[in-house]
Amino acid sequence: MSDCANVEMRERLPELLHGTLPDALRRDTEAHVASCADCAAELELLREVRQMLDARPAPRIDTAAIVGALPRPSARPIASAPSRRSMVPSMVWRMAATVTLLALGSLSLPGVRRIFGAGTPADSLVVDTSVTPQVAVIPETTGAVTPTPAGTAVRLASLTAGGGVTDLADEDLEALIGALDRLEATPGAEPEANPMARIITTGTGDS
Amino acid sequence: MPPGDPTLQDATDTELIARWQRGDERAATSLVERHATAVGRYVSSLGLRAGVEDVVQDAFVRAFGSLESFRGESAFRTWLFTIARRLVADLRRSRKRGREDTEVQEGDAATEFDALDDVIAGESQRRMQQALTRLTPTQREVFVLRVNDGMSYKEIADVVGTTEGAARVHYHNALRQMKETLNV
Incomplete structure (x- = not known):
C-alpha cells in the first residue's frame, strides 16, 4: 500500500473511523x-486494528466501588434537589470551623495584652501624635517604635474580637465560609498540561 | 444513576462535573460509568497485568479530588488518562524499588498484546497483534490512543507528555511500520 499524497485527508481517517468529523468534513x-x-x-x-483492540477482554472494573471511594462534592446549594446526606454534614463542619476560628x-487577644502588660484597651487604642509628636510608642515594648507624620493619629478602634459571629458583616461571613470551602486536605492532582512542551520543540523519534 | 435518567445520560462531561460540584452525587456515578472501562483498557494497554482496577479507582479519586483545578481545557477522559498514566509510572517505580516488579518496563516491547494469543481468534487479527508488538512503546501508545480511543494529537500530547508535533510523528511512524509488517 502506498500513501496518499493528500495528507489532510489521511489525517482525517481516524476521526472518520470514530464518526467524530463534522458533517461537511x-x-x-x-x-x-x-x-x-x-x-x-x-x-x-x-x-x-480497532476491531482487534476491541476484542481485548475488558478489565473488570467495579464502578460502584469507585463511586464509593470518591470524595464528597463540596455541597454548595443547588437548584436540582441535592441529597440531604451531601448537604448537612458539610454545613455543620463549615459552621463549626467558623465558630472555632x-x-x-x-x-489570643487577651494573651497578647498580658504579654504587653496593662495598656490601652485594644478596641479603643488611639495614638495621637499631637501629644507624642514624631513617634508613637507602644508601652513596655523594646524597640517597637513607629514613626508617624506629625498631626496624624493611628486609630485601631476597629480591632475587635470575641464578639462571635454577630460581629461579622454578612459579606465578611460569606468570605470566611468561602475561604473555608477552598481549603483542601489533599493537593490538586491535575497534571500540568503538556509539560514536555517546554523542552521539546520538535519530535522526531520515540522517547 | 437511576436507569434511564435522560438528564444525566445526555449531559456532557462538563455538565456532569458542574452538577457534581453543586452537590449532585449521581453525576459522579454517571461519569464513572461513562469512562471507567476506557481508562481500564488504557491502563491494561500500558502493560499492567495486576492492579488495574486499583489504578483506575485511584485515577478517579484524584481527579474528583481536584476537580476545582480542572480547567476544562482538555476532555475529562484525557485528564483521567493522564492521571492514570502517571499512576502506572509511579507504581512501576515503587515495584522496581521494592524488587517486586513483575511488570513490563517502559522500554520493553512486550505488553498485554503478547498475552492475547489465546483470545485473538483469526489469523488476520493475530498478525495485527504481532505487528503492534513490533512498534516501540511510545509508537504503540500513540497509535492506540489515536485509532482506538479517537484522540486528537493535542489530547495524545497531553496524555503522553509530549508535543502535538511529536505525537503526529509517532503516529505516522507507527502506521508506516504497521503497513510494512503487514505487507499491505
Whole structure:
C-alpha cells in the first residue's frame, strides 16, 4: 500500500473511523476515500486494528466501588434537589470551623495584652501624635517604635474580637465560609498540561 | 444513576462535573460509568497485568479530588488518562524499588498484546497483534490512543507528555511500520 499524497485527508481517517468529523468534513472525506484506493486501504487497516483492540477482554472494573471511594462534592446549594446526606454534614463542619476560628481569635487577644502588660484597651487604642509628636510608642515594648507624620493619629478602634459571629458583616461571613470551602486536605492532582512542551520543540523519534 | 435518567445520560462531561460540584452525587456515578472501562483498557494497554482496577479507582479519586483545578481545557477522559498514566509510572517505580516488579518496563516491547494469543481468534487479527508488538512503546501508545480511543494529537500530547508535533510523528511512524509488517 502506498500513501496518499493528500495528507489532510489521511489525517482525517481516524476521526472518520470514530464518526467524530463534522458533517461537511465527513462528506468531503468519504467522497475522497471512495475515489482513493490508498486511503480506502488505510481506513480498512485502521478499522481492523480497532476491531482487534476491541476484542481485548475488558478489565473488570467495579464502578460502584469507585463511586464509593470518591470524595464528597463540596455541597454548595443547588437548584436540582441535592441529597440531604451531601448537604448537612458539610454545613455543620463549615459552621463549626467558623465558630472555632472566632473562638481562637478571641482567646489570643487577651494573651497578647498580658504579654504587653496593662495598656490601652485594644478596641479603643488611639495614638495621637499631637501629644507624642514624631513617634508613637507602644508601652513596655523594646524597640517597637513607629514613626508617624506629625498631626496624624493611628486609630485601631476597629480591632475587635470575641464578639462571635454577630460581629461579622454578612459579606465578611460569606468570605470566611468561602475561604473555608477552598481549603483542601489533599493537593490538586491535575497534571500540568503538556509539560514536555517546554523542552521539546520538535519530535522526531520515540522517547 | 437511576436507569434511564435522560438528564444525566445526555449531559456532557462538563455538565456532569458542574452538577457534581453543586452537590449532585449521581453525576459522579454517571461519569464513572461513562469512562471507567476506557481508562481500564488504557491502563491494561500500558502493560499492567495486576492492579488495574486499583489504578483506575485511584485515577478517579484524584481527579474528583481536584476537580476545582480542572480547567476544562482538555476532555475529562484525557485528564483521567493522564492521571492514570502517571499512576502506572509511579507504581512501576515503587515495584522496581521494592524488587517486586513483575511488570513490563517502559522500554520493553512486550505488553498485554503478547498475552492475547489465546483470545485473538483469526489469523488476520493475530498478525495485527504481532505487528503492534513490533512498534516501540511510545509508537504503540500513540497509535492506540489515536485509532482506538479517537484522540486528537493535542489530547495524545497531553496524555503522553509530549508535543502535538511529536505525537503526529509517532503516529505516522507507527502506521508506516504497521503497513510494512503487514505487507499491505
